[in-house]
Amino acid sequence: MFVKDRMSSSVVCVDPDTSFPEALTMMKEKGVRRLPVVRDGKLVGIVTELDLLKYAPSPATSLSIWELNYLLSRLKVSEVMKRDVITVGPDEPIEDAALLMRQHRIGGLPVVRDGEVVGMITETDIFDAFVDMLGLRRGGTRIVVKLRNEVGALHALTGHIKDYCANILSVVTLPVASIPDESYYLAILRVGGGDIPGLIKALDQMGYCAAEDGCGQAAS
CATH class of the missing domain: 3.10.580.10 (CBS-domain)
Incomplete structure (x- = not known):
């Protein structure tokens, strides 16, 4: 843009x-x-x-x-x-x-x-x-995940999202304030369609979620 x-x-x-x-x-x-x-x-x-x-x-x-x-x-x-x-x-x-x-x-x-x-x-x-970059006008469900700062990390995440037939509406990345060495970063996504509750549960089980209360809300 x-x-x-x-x-x-x-x-x-x-x-x-x-x-x-x-x-x-x-x-x-x-x-x-x-x-x-x-x-x-x-x-x-x-x-x-x-x-x-x-x-x-x-x-x-x-x-x-x-x-x-x-x-x-x-x-x-x-x-x-x-x-x-x-x-x-x-x-x-x-x-x-x-x-x-x-x-x-x-x-x-x-x-x-x-x-x-x-x-x-x-x-x-x-x-x-x-x-608009955050996709707020496009609806969907907001998901926040923590990714390791390495080649292929985001690609692997999108593969999991695809497995649940969800569509990525927007994605933004930013540093994790509590990790000064930049070994991890946050990805804020809005996703729509597919099995969103199942996706959030799976991401939580795989250790992607950045917050103790999970990656996001099951409802859009």
């Missing part, structure tokens, strides 16, 4: 000379929290709702509403935007975008090709992809 598969292609952009009130109004009307700043078709910055709110007047200000409106109307996006923009390419894996957001603690990335903004990908897009 790539960034282009999950990004929003309808990007709301602003010019550096856009005023503070115009940018804030645009965010509210379009339901977005960040605006790429573009000049001559090229990305030059990004402004977020938080950036703008930092410049909002304090309730304790002694200025009149007319004075405030005048001052804010003169404030340009170029004065509050971030110029060092973290971006991602449309053909990069979506997990790379997720890692960038996590490392830089940001909620969205402009998607850029040759300096031109072609999309936006946000934390919501990442969450949706995560939900």
Whole structure:
């Protein structure tokens, strides 16, 4: 799965000379929290709702509403935007975008090709992809197993699943937090069809289950 598969292609952009009130109004009307700043078709910055709110007047200000409106109307996006923009390419894996957001603690990335903004990908897009990767919208039964970190371990597991005529809807692997040497890893699967109760019982008897209460629930 790539960034282009999950990004929003309808990007709301602003010019550096856009005023503070115009940018804030645009965010509210379009339901977005960040605006790429573009000049001559090229990305030059990004402004977020938080950036703008930092410049909002304090309730304790002694200025009149007319004075405030005048001052804010003169404030340009170029004065509050971030110029060092973290971006991602449309053909990069979506997990790379997720890692960038996590490392830089940001909620969205402009998607850029040759300096031109072609999309936006946000934390919501990442969450949706995560939900789909785990197969949550496909139903089935969730099974968690512990596998030895060796060649053929996952293949052997899928063979047991096949023996019970079950279909693998999704599979995700991750380290076992309690085993720092990485000799085992967890596999989280969603399976459907076949004899699911029989499969879970068999996996439990073969020592696959990661939890004391078994691999999963017999009901989907």
